Amino acid sequence: MRGPHNIWRLIRTGATLERTGAMSVVLEAFEAPKALRIVARGLVFPFRWIGIKGDVSQPPVVRALTALGPAYIKFGQVLSTRPDVVGNELATQLRVLQDRLPPFSVAEAKAAVAAERGTDADEIFSEFSEPVAAASIAQVHKARLVDSGEVVAVKVLRPGIERAFRKDVDAFYFAADFIEFVAPFSRRLRPRAVIEHFDGVVTGELDLRLESSSASEFSANTAADAGFQVPAVNWEHSGRRVMTMDWAEGVSLGDNAALDAAGHDRHALGSRVLELFLSHALRDGFFHADMHQGNLKVAANGDIIAYDFGIMGHIDEYTRRVYAEILYGFIQRDYQRVAEVHFEAGYVPADQDVDEFARALRAVGEPIFGMDASKLSMGRLLNYLFEVTERFGMETRTELILLQRTMVVVEGVARSLDNSLNIWDVAKPVVGGYIKESIGPKAAARDLLKTAKVLARFGPRLPGLVEAALIKQVTPQDTAKKRAWPLVTLAGLGGVMIGAAGACAIFWLI
Known part of the structure; x- marks a missing residue:
């Protein structure tokens, strides 16, 4: 059932790329053979009329991806981090890809908050502004908490964005497999691996709990950095589809x-x-x-x-x-x-x-x-x-x-x-x-200390591990190894323990 849907999406994508002039740019970036470029454009040209015209003031690829919608915009942003795949020139163009889309209503945003938190949004926020920023996956509102009066930023996922992205990502996988099949030269670029990378990035962004976690970790790492701030996450009013932070x-x-x-x-x-x-x-x-x-x-x-x-x-x-x-x-x-x-x-x-x-x-x-x-x-x-x-x-x-x-x-x-x-x-x-x-030396000492800590956790199990290793390695057919192996094993273990003890001593000295 997905096959026909994916084919139709890809025809529409190809038609939009051709209509906006992006098709030739993409084929050039991927170093497609001249014969393939002629065939590809020849197949798409009859469907050119169903392509989306887009904003003619934008560069061709940016214009096409913006016209095709949120998943394509995000795909372009991710590809901008991969000049190894699309080339430096196209990656540079994609970096300026505009992520501004028409916002959804305040009522829809409040409904998302209520569904996520199980409480009416007006009971959480005394003020809730119109969107201050609207991107491909979510939009941000300025709000004020009822209980503390604190001003916060509330990020809310677009309604239905998960389902829409899933459809487009399925089509991307279909296209990657098809490209690898009909154009073996493309395999060095690993199209499917690129889509898997994109899928992983988007999956993370579609769960705002993961972004909240990243913000929290980043804040903890940089707390002592002079002249730098990371807004604090308000975990009480954050979830999978809603993220609340201090207003910056x-x-x-x-x-x-x-x-x-x-x-x-x-x-x-x-x-x-x-x-x-x-x-x-x-x-x-x-x-x-x-x-x-x-x-x-x-x-x-x-x-x-x-x-x-x-x-x-x-x-x-x-x-x-x-x-x-x-x-x-x-x-x-x-x-x-x-x-x-x-x-x-x-x-x-x-x-x-x-x-x-x-x-x-x-x-x-x-x-x-x-x-x-x-x-x-x-x-x-x-x-x-x-x-x-x-x-x-x-x-x-x-x-x-x-x-x-x-x-x-x-x-x-x-x-x-x-x-x-x-x-x-x-x-x-x-x-x-x-x-x-x-x-330097301090780093070497810290590395040894880490090794010692790992060994210490396994301390109670070491005798059993050594015995199991001896039983596995020593066989009746090899009496020389039978005599030598315990000595080698114990010598190695002794060396590790001495090194670990030395690391502990050095650690206390420094």
Whole structure:
């Protein structure tokens, strides 16, 4: 039953892409063979009349996705984080994709609150404004709590949005499977994996409890960050379809005239937003992955306020250390060390030549460092780096692609505040400080301490585990191993325990 519906949705999608002029742009971005481009456009052209015309003032792809509705807008936003899939030029276009849609009524929003909380909205809020922002998945209202008089922001999912997204996502899966079947060249881009990534992002955004959790974790991580605020979540009045937070009052970080009128130092703000992003990514491994001006405000006291936590980035501790060493190596222009880190981490296959790789990295770094301060770009460096590593057989790492994309956006925000900002001067102390904390002797001691804690939890089970290992490994047919294995096992275990004890001692010393 879903097949015909999906086919019709895809015909309408193709017709809209053709009518808006986006079809040729998309085929070019995906490097489709010329013959396939001719066939694809020939098949769609007869249905062009059923396509949606859209806003002719917008770029073709943005125009098409906006016309097709919420799921397509969100898909475009997610694809903007994947230049490895759509190419840099199209990813840049998609970053400015407008997420403003006609709002739904206050009555519908209040009904959603009542259904979610089991209480009439007027009993919770003494004031409830018209929508102050309307996006593809939800809209936001300014409200006042009856019990405390506190002003809050109430985010409410669009009515029926889950069902609408599910239909479109099913069609996306259908299209991905079809594309992989008829165009084998596309498999290197892994269309189905891209849709699975999109599905995961949207599933998270359609449950506002998850966004509330992200906001709460982000707030806890950054509580001690000077000059930075995250509005607190009001859990009592939040749920799956409704999210309530403290109201963030301030000037948009994208309004330079208003910032100047309020007496804010734009150079200091630009430096701080970059420092904060790097600290969150490296120190915490959990960063706001949608840090454009629309999601940032400046409070009256000069603090930067972040909101909208639907897209967050995660990087594990090991990857953070590798990334920091790579970044710091570039800052120091130590290309040999940058190359060695790639090989040590297994990012580049061992059969490649490390010296040749270092020379390729030098060709990336030197032209960038030869630029004046206003043109230095960490995002551009990472982009070139990915191009080089791809030539040397490095597989795409989605978490680093998201980091690079966010880095580009944050740099853009910083430069919009002060175009003369030297990105590297700002980044160097943050990255250098992280390396001292994460790779030096203290970090090694902390790693050993973590190992000791894990062993301590398994302490009561260790004798049984060792005995089971001995029984499994020793066989009557191998008397030599029978004699040697207990000694090897106990020696190894003893070494681990000594190391753990040493870690505890070092921990107390530091």
